[in-house]
Amino acid sequence: MQQRPSKTELLRAVAQFLLAEAYPAIADKRLNFRVLIAANLANVVATELETGPALIDSEVSRLELLLPDVAGGDDRQSPAHRMARLNEELVLRLRSKQFDQRQREQVWAHVKQTLIETLGIVNPRFDTSPEIE
Amino acid sequence: MPGGACQDNFCIDLWLEGGEIPGERRMVLRSDARQSLPASIGRREEFAVVRAAVAAGVPTPNARWLAADLVRDGAYAYFMDWVEGEAIGRRVVRNAELAEARKRLPAQLAAALSRVHSVTPATAPDLVFRNFPDLPPAQAALVGIRKQMNEMREPHPALELAVDWLERYQPPTEQRTLVHGDFRTGNFLVRPTGLAAVLDWEFSHFGDPMEDLGWLSVRDWRFGQLDKPIGGFARREAFYDAYQAESGCTVHRKHVHYWEVAGNVRWAAGSVYQGERYLSGDETDIELVAIARRAVEMEFEALRLIEKGG
Numbered sequence: 001m002q003q004r005p006s007k008t009e010l011l012r013a014v015a016q017f018l019l020a021e022a023y024p025a026i027a028d029k030r031l032n033f034r035v036l037i038a039a040n041l042a043n044v045v046a047t048e049l050e051t052g053p054a055l056i057d058s059e060v061s062r063l064e065l066l067l068p069d070v071a072g073g074d075d076r077q078s079p080a081h082r083m084a085r086l087n088e089e090l091v092l093r094l095r096s097k098q099f100d101q102r103q104r105e106q107v108w109a110h111v112k113q114t115l116i117e118t119l120g121i122v123n124p125r126f127d128t129s130p131e132i133e
Numbered sequence: 134m135p136g137g138a139c140q141d142n143f144c145i146d147l148w149l150e151g152g153e154i155p156g157e158r159r160m161v162l163r164s165d166a167r168q169s170l171p172a173s174i175g176r177r178e179e180f181a182v183v184r185a186a187v188a189a190g191v192p193t194p195n196a197r198w199l200a201a202d203l204v205r206d207g208a209y210a211y212f213m214d215w216v217e218g219e220a221i222g223r224r225v226v227r228n229a230e231l232a233e234a235r236k237r238l239p240a241q242l243a244a245a246l247s248r249v250h251s252v253t254p255a256t257a258p259d260l261v262f263r264n265f266p267d268l269p270p271a272q273a274a275l276v277g278i279r280k281q282m283n284e285m286r287e288p289h290p291a292l293e294l295a296v297d298w299l300e301r302y303q304p305p306t307e308q309r310t311l312v313h314g315d316f317r318t319g320n321f322l323v324r325p326t327g328l329a330a331v332l333d334w335e336f337s338h339f340g341d342p343m344e345d346l347g348w349l350s351v352r353d354w355r356f357g358q359l360d361k362p363i364g365g366f367a368r369r370e371a372f373y374d375a376y377q378a379e380s381g382c383t384v385h386r387k388h389v390h391y392w393e394v395a396g397n398v399r400w401a402a403g404s405v406y407q408g409e410r411y412l413s414g415d416e417t418d419i420e421l422v423a424i425a426r427r428a429v430e431m432e433f434e435a436l437r438l439i440e441k442g443g
Contacts, residue, residue: 091289112436
């Protein structure tokens with residue numbers, strides 16, 4: 001099956017077309033704003049294709065450290081599937097207050113890191129500094 | 134008219150014979166839509182809220198002629214005075230011709246908000262919110278947030294952490310006033326001279342007035358002006374001072390912080406829901422899927438605020 005141009009390259013091409021050709025040609029302000037949104041979405045997906053798999057793997061590793069009794073699931077499951085299962089278990093335990101103080105701090109640090117990594121894909125310009133008023 | 138999530142809004146030119154406001158009038162006909170967002174009040178309750186707000190001196194388009202089955206069977210609708218102005222958030226915070234208006238807005242909004250909060254169950258006993266839980270304000274908010282989270286199609290550990298914090302640190306308060314419920318840039322109609330009107334009472338209820346102050350500073354409603362926590366155009370102190378002077382109510386910074394956390398959680402959950410509306414096939418607006426993927430921004434902000442403290 002042909003692989004070139006790649007998925008990422010196609011998405012970047014869609015984004016580029018929307019920004020360089022469609023956006024400047026559309027007078028309607030509401031519509032051209034939504035063209036920018038569409039271009040941004042194409043770029044986000046391209047970035048996620050490039051960097052997502054590694055981030056999912058590291059998220060799964062961190063989750064398995066937090067939930068050692070749920071770790072080591074079926075190796076035939078995709079990383080995304082394992083990530084979803086582990087996150088479901090994490091949420092269940094948070095809701096039923098099964099973590100002690102120290103574990104909750106570890107969960108907090110893990111979740112924060114996951115958010116920052118996700119922001120790197122969804123909105124790399126998002127300001128993660130702690131001191132915004 | 135575009136932009137309404139759970140109402141159908143029509144711009145209408147009328148010719149009125151006699152009555153309170155004879156002659157030519159541009160108005161908005163605001164109707165119950167086929168679908169509504171959870172926590173949004175229907176047009177019948179909204180009509181009563183708007184009347185109470187106008188009576189209390191809040192600058193907001195007056196509501197007239199509530200009717201059932203006008204636009205559609207089973208749908209309530211009412212007519213609203215048409216008011217000129219700009220409401221789109223990123224324009225309000227950035228447009229050059231509104232620079233002078235931005236300087237006046239904090240004082241005008243403090244005055245408007247204090248008048249909203251002057252409406253209480255005692256001063257407006259006929260105001261009812263049938264679907265709003267009869268609980269202390271933070272608990273009522275948490276009921277709504279938990280409902281939203283139970284409907285999510287994937288786990289959100291960040292929201293679980295934030296909601297756990299919200300459950301633990303509910304601010305005690307005896308105050309019950311009218312709460313606008315969506316008092317933010319995006320719902321302020323602004324002209325070069327300043328505030329023309331406050332819009333959109335669909336999330337109003339009786340609760341803790343500090344909720345409105347918290348929501349106003351939710352990060353996404355600053356439209357990129359991160360150093361301007363009041364609506365994206367002002368700093369906090371002057372606004373809180375003005376509100377205190379106008380209302381006679383103390384601004385408890387810790388309470389405002391609580392409701393700002395709650396606001397980010399509510400908007401994170403709301404954003405996820407917007408995506409689901411698109412995915413259900415009910416809506417085709419591309420902004421909905423874009424907002425859904427940005428829920429991570431609101432989740433981050435909720436945790437950041439919790440770490441920072443009030």
